[in-house]
Amino acid sequence: MAEPYSRVFFGDRIVDADQAKLGVATSAMLYGLSVYTVFPVQVDGGTRSVFRLADHFQRLVESCKIIGIDRFAGEWDFERFAAATRELVAENDPQRDVFVRASVHVDESIPGTRVRGCGITVSMFVYDAVPIVPQDGMRLKTSQWRRIPDDAIPSRAKVNGAYVNSVLAKQDAIDAGYDDAIFLDTQGHVCELSAANIFLVRGGTVVTPDVSSDILDGINRRTILTLAAEDGIPVVERAVDLTELYIADEVFVTGTSAGVSPVIEVDGRAVGDGRPGPISGALRKRHTAALRTDVEHGWVTPI
Template identity: 40%
Template sequence: MNQSTFPFSFFSKKFVKTEDAKVSIMTNALQYGNGVFGGIRGYYNKSKKALFIFRLDDHFERFLNALKILGVSIPYSKKQLKEIVVNLAKKNQPTTDSYFRPFAFASSDNISPNLDRDEVFNFCLFMISLGEYLPTNIGISAMVSSWRRVSDNSIPARAKISGAYVNSSLAKKEATDRGFNEAIVLNEGGHVSEGSAANFFLIKNNILITPAKTDDILEGITRRTILELAMDLKIQTEERSVDRTELYTADEAFFSGTGVQLSWINNIDGRTVGDGKRGKIAGKLQDLFFEIVRGNNKKYSQKWCTAIKIG
């Protein structure tokens, strides 16, 4: 995964040089992971000289809901947050695919982990240029992790809470240390939850299946997109608990997410998925997805993409 940082960021209520966006070593969030973050992709279309930001409204809807789950707030509305993203893109003038990272964190030097009502949450936003997080044009390998997904009753899975992602880091490290691209994480009930930082889908007998929201998953925006597209394409879908052994008999499988986009899987725990090639359903969804996010599909791009002229 190649990435490079853009020169400007948003920090402490203003646009600053990224190198000047710094926090104290005493920052509460640095000690305890008391923060909420998001990930938003912008796709550069050279022929249109525009950056297409995908489902910006939905990302900040989830972001603000995550803050509600923590019982904290920031002094920005959804409209204002979207404007900050657009203005930052205009300042940085990206001519590559880009990734926006909004982050709200406990910024006091309080050494208590208590999220009391007086805790000040600071909002910041930075951009990086980002290509593929995982390969999308070749199949990837995955293993079922020995680490279990943190229960929603322990740390809310519906919120992207920064401290919770040590769970993801452990699963990802285990997978890559053993030569796999990605991990598949089970929940405490033994059902499939998701990847280390991506939602999971499998196809069996032409049915698109994904773990239920109640299986300790992040309610992914790309996941929702895939389900909506499948409905429009008349592909039968099921949101339900998935057993581990179903992974080994799947006809197709793939991960979805803002970072991973749509990456198809050809091997799980050393077992070939289907015929080891990109499947018909995953292929159809992947091709349509990339057409949409680059602003090349009139029906969906106008609905889901925020276009920013560059140059």
């Protein structure tokens, strides 16, 4: 398990990690009332760059808006966010690729179950870019726990407290000897993993659950859709049945912390021939290259 680097951004400045503390009576602690995003920082010799930094900032803004955290957009703009990222990474001086987790916490003490007008604290910390899932072939189990629907806790907002749902699903999968869980929605359609989007390939077409399927509209998901389309690979976004995964030629997942990872087994059934497939392999190479060298889309920000 990766450990945070020693210097973190907290409030409005860089402090030692042990000084970045929220009170036990804050809404962030009492109700999990924080939102977050995680983005990668690539380190190549003396240069460092961030992938799709503006999109990650926008996700924080949108998550706050959905949940009703109304002070973040007024107090933070992209330039301030980028400057804080730059300062944080420079302070920690990583020598290898890292992730940055940025969060907006509601720090009001005992306000009751409300959010508008409450104070916030922004935190950011750095940790080694260790993938959260196997990269050479995952084994997945359909979860007994259903994905929280959009009309309960919206999946397109990355709300810390909602990840109890993901913990329940993934721990059950690990206990059963699998790597991760597949969430279904209340109608039985495929949503995503505990913390990654899912794709299948059949007949040369890439298929993924659409954004109305109680999924996170993932930034890396969007990246794969763009790269596949540019490579002439047909892409379809729609509702996906679980049994489609059983008969797929390939299955793979995406996410900042998951990368592009092939799936070789679902519910005890081999995917395709039980080995990573060519389309997911090609998209993985394209994605890896885009993380560091993208120019065409403006996805890479030097810091």
